[in-house]
Amino acid sequence: MSAVCSMFVVLLLLVSAATVEGKLKNYKFDIQLKNVSRLCHAKSIVTVNGQFPGPTIYAREGDTVLINVTNHLKYNMSIHWHGIRQLRTGWADGPAYITQCPVQTGQSYTYNFTITGQRGTLFWHAHILWLRATVYGPIVILPKVNVSYPFPKPHKEITVMLGEWWNADVEAVINEAMKSGGAPNVSDTHTINGKPGPLGTFTCPTKDTFVIPVQQGKTYLLRIINAALNDELFFDVARHKLKVVEVDAVYTKSFDTKSVVIAPGQTTNVLLQANQKPGRYFMAARTYMDAPVPVDNRTATAILQYMIAPNSSFSSNTIAMPQIPSPKDTSSATNFNNALRSLNSAQYPAKVPQTVDRTLFFTVGLAIDSCTTCINGSRISAAINNVSFVMPTIALLQAHFQNITGVFTTDFPDKPPTPFNYTGIPPKNLIASKGTRLTRLSYNSKVQLVLQDTSVLTADNHPIHLHGFNFFIVGSGFGNYDPIKDPKNFNLVDPPERNTVAVPTGGWSAIRFTADNPGVWFMHCHLEVHTTWGLKMAFVVENGNGPNQSILPPPNDLPKC
Ligand SMILES: *[C@@H]1O[C@H](CO)[C@@H](O)[C@H](O)[C@H]1NC(C)=O
Ligand SMILES: *[C@@H]1O[C@H](CO)[C@@H](O)[C@H](O)[C@H]1NC(C)=O
Ligand SMILES: *[C@@H]1O[C@H](CO)[C@@H](O)[C@H](O)[C@H]1NC(C)=O
Ligand SMILES: *[C@@H]1O[C@H](CO)[C@@H](O)[C@H](O)[C@H]1NC(C)=O
Ligand SMILES: *[C@@H]1O[C@H](CO)[C@@H](O)[C@H](O)[C@H]1NC(C)=O
Ligand SMILES: *[C@@H]1O[C@H](CO)[C@@H](O)[C@H](O)[C@H]1NC(C)=O
Ligand SMILES: *[C@@H]1O[C@H](CO)[C@@H](O)[C@H](O)[C@H]1NC(C)=O
Ligand SMILES: *[C@@H]1O[C@H](CO)[C@@H](O)[C@H](O)[C@H]1NC(C)=O
Ligand SMILES: *[C@@H]1O[C@H](CO)[C@@H](O)[C@H](O)[C@H]1NC(C)=O
Ligand SMILES: *[C@@H]1O[C@H](CO)[C@@H](O)[C@H](O)[C@H]1NC(C)=O
Ligand SMILES: *[C@@H]1O[C@H](CO)[C@@H](O)[C@H](O)[C@H]1NC(C)=O
Ligand SMILES: *[C@@H]1O[C@H](CO)[C@@H](O)[C@H](O)[C@H]1NC(C)=O
Ligand SMILES: [Cu+2]
Numbered sequence: 001m002s003a004v005c006s007m008f009v010v011l012l013l014l015v016s017a018a019t020v021e022g023k024l025k026n027y028k029f030d031i032q033l034k035n036v037s038r039l040c041h042a043k044s045i046v047t048v049n050g051q052f053p054g055p056t057i058y059a060r061e062g063d064t065v066l067i068n069v070t071n072h073l074k075y076n077m078s079i080h081w082h083g084i085r086q087l088r089t090g091w092a093d094g095p096a097y098i099t100q101c102p103v104q105t106g107q108s109y110t111y112n113f114t115i116t117g118q119r120g121t122l123f124w125h126a127h128i129l130w131l132r133a134t135v136y137g138p139i140v141i142l143p144k145v146n147v148s149y150p151f152p153k154p155h156k157e158i159t160v161m162l163g164e165w166w167n168a169d170v171e172a173v174i175n176e177a178m179k180s181g182g183a184p185n186v187s188d189t190h191t192i193n194g195k196p197g198p199l200g201t202f203t204c205p206t207k208d209t210f211v212i213p214v215q216q217g218k219t220y221l222l223r224i225i226n227a228a229l230n231d232e233l234f235f236d237v238a239r240h241k242l243k244v245v246e247v248d249a250v251y252t253k254s255f256d257t258k259s260v261v262i263a264p265g266q267t268t269n270v271l272l273q274a275n276q277k278p279g280r281y282f283m284a285a286r287t288y289m290d291a292p293v294p295v296d297n298r299t300a301t302a303i304l305q306y307m308i309a310p311n312s313s314f315s316s317n318t319i320a321m322p323q324i325p326s327p328k329d330t331s332s333a334t335n336f337n338n339a340l341r342s343l344n345s346a347q348y349p350a351k352v353p354q355t356v357d358r359t360l361f362f363t364v365g366l367a368i369d370s371c372t373t374c375i376n377g378s379r380i381s382a383a384i385n386n387v388s389f390v391m392p393t394i395a396l397l398q399a400h401f402q403n404i405t406g407v408f409t410t411d412f413p414d415k416p417p418t419p420f421n422y423t424g425i426p427p428k429n430l431i432a433s434k435g436t437r438l439t440r441l442s443y444n445s446k447v448q449l450v451l452q453d454t455s456v457l458t459a460d461n462h463p464i465h466l467h468g469f470n471f472f473i474v475g476s477g478f479g480n481y482d483p484i485k486d487p488k489n490f491n492l493v494d495p496p497e498r499n500t501v502a503v504p505t506g507g508w509s510a511i512r513f514t515a516d517n518p519g520v521w522f523m524h525c526h527l528e529v530h531t532t533w534g535l536k537m538a539f540v541v542e543n544g545n546g547p548n549q550s551i552l553p554p555p556n557d558l559p560k561c
Contacts, residue, residue: 051137061144068110099397157223254271259336398558
């Protein structure tokens with residue numbers, strides 16, 4: 001039953017992929033509650049069209065996508081098309097109170113954007129409160145018609161969405177933490193395509209296992225997406241090597257790996273050759289967390305199942321288990337990230353800024369906020385350059401476009417106001433300042449941004465996601481960034497191009513991008529708990545003087561606050 005069901009789902013996905021044609025893609029998203037049975041008990045969750053995970057958006061490079069989102073919930077809603085460049089169409093980006101006011105109960109808003117110069121795997125998710133815990137789905141951008149992949153054509157393509165599941169209502173989980181001042185409860189399990197699998201502490205019916213049927217000798221493209229709220233993950237398939245070919249919808253030089261490390265907000269496409277003995281093999285996802293913070297360490301599993309003749313059986317009944325790296329295996333994660341290189345071919349060049357117009361140095365880390373009603377009189381918070389971001393009550397993009405003053409300032413510090421040993425003993429006063437402060441960038445300026453983790457409260461890993469741009473990760477390391485020595489080792493030829501960088505625990509990452517997209521663009525930690533605590537800010541990119549270098553006017557149905 002389980003295998004048949006899953007096979008059916010996989011086939012449906014494949015059929016849709018094959019029939020994508022034309023230039024205009026229309027989708028209807030109804031945000032509604034749905035009772036689902038997961039982890040052996042029923043629970044009402046927020047879904048799109050009653051589906052969990054939500055529907056896949058299929059498009060080709062160059063297509064215009066229209067998604068009419070209608071909110072049938074008591075919650076406000078907004079949806080982010082994570083990794084889509086949104087050239088001049090910030091109105092369709094989605095983060096609530098940054099580029100739009102939320103879609104309120106009973107209202108609709110049609111997101112309208114064109115996919116330019118991107119192909120590969122991305123995903124969409126809610127961008128308000130913690131609703132993305134269940135409101136997420138894949139975005140598959142196929143190459144233009146008659147353009148092939150820069151790797152052998154796979155027999156089939158399968159999306160593998162990694163997620164995190166709470167038995168409790170996620171809003172209750174974060175609200176409880178904000179009241180007490182401590183860290184929120186960790187999730188109850190990880191999931192693969194919404195299902196936890198039979199291992200871990202949950203013994204669930206097999207209908208909760210995702211199964212991928214494969215034919216021996218064929219090659220499969222797995223589009224792996226980390227939609228988890230707070231956990232970076234290792235992903236591994238027993239006895240099968242994975243060949244990485246793309247990350248964050250950018251082709252890479254291909255390389256073989258035993259396991260993939262993937263931070264929340266990242267996507268990774270791998271080729272898997274079904275070249276083992278016919279049988280059943282677990283694929284598994286488990287946390288990578290090398291900092292001393294509470295995490296969900298449960299292993300989510302799915303099954304890779306070889307198709308065999310009817311009535312024949314496998315030589316063994318056991319399902320092979322992968323040797324997934326331990327949760328604190330920093331070197332496996334670092335080696336994987338260091339192996340990533342842009343493809344940088346004639347057709348897909350890596351346009352790395354070779355010079356820099358604007359140099360930014362941002363510390364990212366935890367902090368303390370006073371809170372008289374909290375248990376210890378204080379609350380854990382988080383900040384960038386000692387600024388813990390305060391959410392505005394109208395959208396920043398609207399304030400920028402209409403010249404409304406008093407909503408934000410553009411004096412976000414270019415460097416930490418008080419330098420200290422970022423990865424050593426922190427200063428005594430851990431209270432961060434607060435503000436809705438942004439960084440102004442002139443059109444087309446070349447920006448270098450070093451993201452430095454701090455050891456305030458504890459060093460921790462931070463997957464930093466930038467909206468509106470891809471960036472090149474030109475360098476990274478442990479300890480404090482050295483502005484004299486480290487740039488000498490920057491890769492300015494074929495560094496990985498992404499929209500989310502996993503800044504190492506107790507380390508730094510240097511990114512470069514060209515500010516060629518006017519608008520207001522959010523940058524934040526993709527660990528939802530850190531974002532809630534204030535680890536976020538935004539860039540205002542000015543309009544250029546030329547044609548097609550200004551933000552387009554807002555659509556008529558843009559939600560109002
Ligand atoms: C969903 O399931 C819960 C728990 O079983 C139940 O209390 C609730 O009435 C159900 N809601 C709907 C809309 O069916
Ligand atoms: C979006 O869907 C809603 C609800 O079905 C409908 O009322 C509205 O007209 C649709 N908007 C567009 C632009 O089609
Ligand atoms: C979508 O936006 C484009 C401009 O980017 C506009 O020309 C087009 O009319 C819009 N489509 C709809 C259905 O609103
Ligand atoms: C794709 O290739 C086929 C076969 O060569 C050709 O008939 C068709 O016109 C091409 N389509 C496009 C959009 O280039
Ligand atoms: C968080 O975990 C504690 C301890 O297990 C439990 O008592 C509490 O109810 C949980 N909170 C939520 C919102 O589920
Ligand atoms: C309060 O402080 C104690 C001692 O430092 C710590 O163990 C506990 O986790 C804190 N509780 C909260 C909710 O911050
Ligand atoms: C997972 O975490 C729990 C609670 O912190 C702990 O008891 C258990 O030993 C951990 N399991 C593994 C495999 O690390
Ligand atoms: C497979 O098994 C079923 C049920 O035992 C039987 O009816 C069928 O004839 C078998 N088919 C083959 C090809 O042996
Ligand atoms: C905002 O200010 C800019 C520059 O001064 C001006 O070009 C634009 O028309 C103003 N927009 C509005 C809506 O007032
Ligand atoms: C910063 O602190 C680390 C860890 O304690 C130490 O190894 C390093 O020498 C310190 N760096 C400076 C410049 O003081
Ligand atoms: C952060 O800002 C607060 C409030 O202005 C200040 O008290 C504190 O010293 C600052 N800390 C650092 C490390 O700059
Ligand atoms: C929904 O958003 C509107 C506009 O920002 C706000 O006034 C309202 O309080 C929000 N409703 C809820 C339930 O948060
Ligand atoms: Cu973080």
